[in-house]
Amino acid sequence: MTDFIDKAGFGLKARHRAEKRFQWTGRLAILISLAFLAWMVVTIMIGASGAVRLVQIAVPVDLSVENVDPDDIAGAGYGAIIKQGLRAQFPEVSKRAEKKRLYNLVSPEGSFELERQVLSDPTLLGGTPLVWVTASDDLSLYVRGKINTDLPEDQRQISDQEIAWVDQIQDQGRIRNVANWGFLTNGDSREPEIAGILAAFVGSALSLSVCFLLSFPVGIAAATYLEEFAPANRVSDVIEVNINNLAAVPSIVFGLLGLSIFLGYFGLPRSSPLVGGMVLSLMTLPTIIIASRASLKSVPPSIKEAALAIGATPVQAVFHHVFPVALPGMMTGAIVGMARALGDTAPLLMIGMVAFIVDVPRSILEPATALPVQIFLWADSPERAFSEKTSAAIIVLLVFLVAMNMVAILLRRKLEQRF
Amino acid sequence: MNDPFIMARSVNVFYGDKQALFDVDLDIEEKRVTALIGPSGCGKSTFLRAINRMNDLIPICRFAGSLKISGHEIYDPDVDVVALRAQVGMVFQKPNPFPKSIFENVAYGLKIHKMTSSKTELADRVEWSLKSAGLWDEIADRLDEPGNSLSGGQQQRLCIARTIAVEPKVILMDEPCSALDPIATAVVEDLIDGLRKDFTIVIVTHSMQQAARISQRTAFFHLGNLVEVGDTKTVFTNPQEERTQNYITGRIG
Ligand SMILES: Nc1ncnc2c1ncn2[C@@H]1O[C@H](COP(=O)(O)OP(=O)(O)OP(=O)(O)O)[C@@H](O)[C@H]1O
Ligand SMILES: [Mg+2]
Numbered sequence: 001m002t003d004f005i006d007k008a009g010f011g012l013k014a015r016h017r018a019e020k021r022f023q024w025t026g027r028l029a030i031l032i033s034l035a036f037l038a039w040m041v042v043t044i045m046i047g048a049s050g051a052v053r054l055v056q057i058a059v060p061v062d063l064s065v066e067n068v069d070p071d072d073i074a075g076a077g078y079g080a081i082i083k084q085g086l087r088a089q090f091p092e093v094s095k096r097a098e099k100k101r102l103y104n105l106v107s108p109e110g111s112f113e114l115e116r117q118v119l120s121d122p123t124l125l126g127g128t129p130l131v132w133v134t135a136s137d138d139l140s141l142y143v144r145g146k147i148n149t150d151l152p153e154d155q156r157q158i159s160d161q162e163i164a165w166v167d168q169i170q171d172q173g174r175i176r177n178v179a180n181w182g183f184l185t186n187g188d189s190r191e192p193e194i195a196g197i198l199a200a201f202v203g204s205a206l207s208l209s210v211c212f213l214l215s216f217p218v219g220i221a222a223a224t225y226l227e228e229f230a231p232a233n234r235v236s237d238v239i240e241v242n243i244n245n246l247a248a249v250p251s252i253v254f255g256l257l258g259l260s261i262f263l264g265y266f267g268l269p270r271s272s273p274l275v276g277g278m279v280l281s282l283m284t285l286p287t288i289i290i291a292s293r294a295s296l297k298s299v300p301p302s303i304k305e306a307a308l309a310i311g312a313t314p315v316q317a318v319f320h321h322v323f324p325v326a327l328p329g330m331m332t333g334a335i336v337g338m339a340r341a342l343g344d345t346a347p348l349l350m351i352g353m354v355a356f357i358v359d360v361p362r363s364i365l366e367p368a369t370a371l372p373v374q375i376f377l378w379a380d381s382p383e384r385a386f387s388e389k390t391s392a393a394i395i396v397l398l399v400f401l402v403a404m405n406m407v408a409i410l411l412r413r414k415l416e417q418r419f
Numbered sequence: 420m421n422d423p424f425i426m427a428r429s430v431n432v433f434y435g436d437k438q439a440l441f442d443v444d445l446d447i448e449e450k451r452v453t454a455l456i457g458p459s460g461c462g463k464s465t466f467l468r469a470i471n472r473m474n475d476l477i478p479i480c481r482f483a484g485s486l487k488i489s490g491h492e493i494y495d496p497d498v499d500v501v502a503l504r505a506q507v508g509m510v511f512q513k514p515n516p517f518p519k520s521i522f523e524n525v526a527y528g529l530k531i532h533k534m535t536s537s538k539t540e541l542a543d544r545v546e547w548s549l550k551s552a553g554l555w556d557e558i559a560d561r562l563d564e565p566g567n568s569l570s571g572g573q574q575q576r577l578c579i580a581r582t583i584a585v586e587p588k589v590i591l592m593d594e595p596c597s598a599l600d601p602i603a604t605a606v607v608e609d610l611i612d613g614l615r616k617d618f619t620i621v622i623v624t625h626s627m628q629q630a631a632r633i634s635q636r637t638a639f640f641h642l643g644n645l646v647e648v649g650d651t652k653t654v655f656t657n658p659q660e661e662r663t664q665n666y667i668t669g670r671i672g
Contacts, residue, residue, distance in 0.1 A: 231478075232478060300515070302511060302513060302515035303515060303517060303518065305473070305476070305511065305515070306511065306515045306516075306517065306578070306581075307517070307527075308473070308476070308504060309471065309473060309504055309508065309509035309511075309582075310504065310505070310508060310509075310527070310528040310531075310581060310582060310585055311501050311502070311503075311504040311505030311506075311528065311531065311532060311585065312501070312527075312528075312531055313501050316531055320527070320531075321517055321518070321519075324518070325518055
């Protein structure tokens with residue numbers, strides 16, 4: 001009798017080899033994707049490291065009565081006070097052009113910062129305190145070593161003279177790095193050192209809320225009707241094919257549609273999160289409908305039959321029994337659609353959400369921009385200091401995405417626990 | 420003589436072009452168990468599902484003929500199938516509890532038909548139903564657990580409890596024991612025998628022994644035709660038709 005578990009039989013060796021091969025291919029594929037992911041994250045982190053720090057410079061400011069009237073603190077010329085303080089440090093500077101460069105060491109925002117500090121602490125008045133204000137972007141880049149000083153003077157943003165000034169100030173310990181919270185709490189700005197992401201973040205959040213509120217109910221209602229109630233005939237076939245086609249339409253086309261219908265025909269406010277959300281919901285609807293239908297289809301029909309057999313109406317059978325089982329799957333579909341909407345720029349460009357927005361939008365009718373658009377704008381900017389912001393903005397976008405997914409997963413857990 | 424409780428006359432059922440039942444005339448008596456037997460594909464389930472119009476759910480399925488329950492023609496255009504199904508319950512081959520708690524499974528029918536007016540009444544009805552289905556003692560302390568967590572036999576009794584909770588006149592059962600082991604089968608068979616006092620039961624089964632044990636009347640189907648119907652004892656001991664004889668002795672099917 002031959003060995004019962006003879007290895008040579010049934011071509012087993014080759015089959016096991018094939019199995020091993022497949023497993024290793026799979027592992028390799030996962031490894032490669034992980035490597036790319038890690039690479040991406042590290043690059044972004046390194047890129048963002050500049051944007052999370054803010055360089056400040058201490059300027060001695062003369063707040064005597066001649067400069068600031070204690071009865072009219074807000075009326076003083078703080079820009080001039082800072083300039084005066086800078087001049088006092090370098091009395092040898094006299095030429096107009098040189099003075100201008102000296103003043104440029106401090107960000108234009110500096111005068112407002114000084115004003116705010118004086119308003120919040122009037123005891124400063126009368127003396128000549130050292131006050132920390134935001135440094136200009138060129139100074140920041142230099143201090144962080146981002147400017148190659150080996151280059152000839154006319155090829156870099158900062159001249160030899162300025163370098164001499166900065167080095168001298170730095171030797172006095174009057175330059176420091178602080179955490180740049182302003183990045184999270186400011187809107188966009190012409191000045192990279194004070195430009196922030198909040199306006200774009202709020203714009204995205206508002207647009208996505210509008211998008212979700214429109215596309216989720218409409219999407220699952222359409223999916224439920226098509227899957228559970230619509231008669232199977234030519235019309236529903238045509239609808240099905242068209243929904244599948246819509247899901248594949250490039251998003252910029254929906255932007256054009258939004259431009260001509262929402263803005264052109266209905267005259268809704270341009271650049272507003274309302275229109276942005278409506279355009280994005282056009283884009284996410286097909287995705288949500290397709291995912292929801294698949295989810296409904298996967299519910300065993302025996303559950304619906306059981307409900308009908310004890311005298312539930314078809315609507316009751318669907319909403320009491322099929323729907324709750326399918327809901328988590330529908331939410332997954334919605335999140336996939338929303339994630340796409342969050343990252344999409346093209347349709348928003350079409351409806352004007354690409355404007356330069358400084359103020360944080362307070363309603364869905366005010367002009368706004370969105371995170372991916374802001375990233376696009378900054379990445380496109382010729383100023384070095386802006387491109388540093390790009391990475392930081394991408395991190396904010398990713399955190400937004402992860403947070404959204406987390407909420408969805410938590411909601412799913414909660415729903416699924418009910419059997 | 421009174422009309423039988425369920426009276427089928429010239430029932431023809433088609434799936435698209437294919438005819439599944441041919442001129443079936445069948446009387447089903449009240450508060451008795453009637454077994455439908457016959458080889459696979461002979462149309463037992465089709466006939467059973469015609470009685471509560473579950474066939475309506477199959478778009479290609481068409482019914483012709485007359486089917487009266489308690490004198491009412493159930494295929495009249497003005498009949499509300501929802502009301503019909505509340506009166507004619509159904510237990511399926513594979514246990515299919517709702518993905519909800521045991522309590523909710525039984526309470527669901529009562530709730531949608533608004534058959535109880537208070538929480539305690541609802542709880543009482545649920546308890547009564549579970550007791551009637553012989554399940555109460557096993558699960559009295561786990562009413563909040565999901566129906567799917569029960570064993571197969573318990574799930575099937577839960578489905579029976581769910582059906583009788585709304586007090587239908589008729590209970591249709593399509594091979595209710597085919598997914599159960601012999602012990603669970605015996606339990607369900609006892610249960611069916613007990614339910615006969617209150618309900619008219621029509622049961623499809625592949626087990627001749629089961630038909631003999633629990634039914635008072637037996638109908639034998641073959642290739643879409645009703646071949647023979649009569650007292651279970653007569654059908655099994657002294658069949659009138661040769662095809663019946665061949666089937667119960669295992670020569671066809
Ligand atoms: N949904 C359907 N669509 C098309 N034909 C069907 C459908 N359901 C049943 N049939 C056909 O109708 C005939 C009768 O089927 P039915 O299910 O009533 O048989 P059955 O006696 O219950 O068989 P079984 O004992 O295997 O359950 C079979 O030929 C079957 O192929
Ligand atoms: Mg069958």
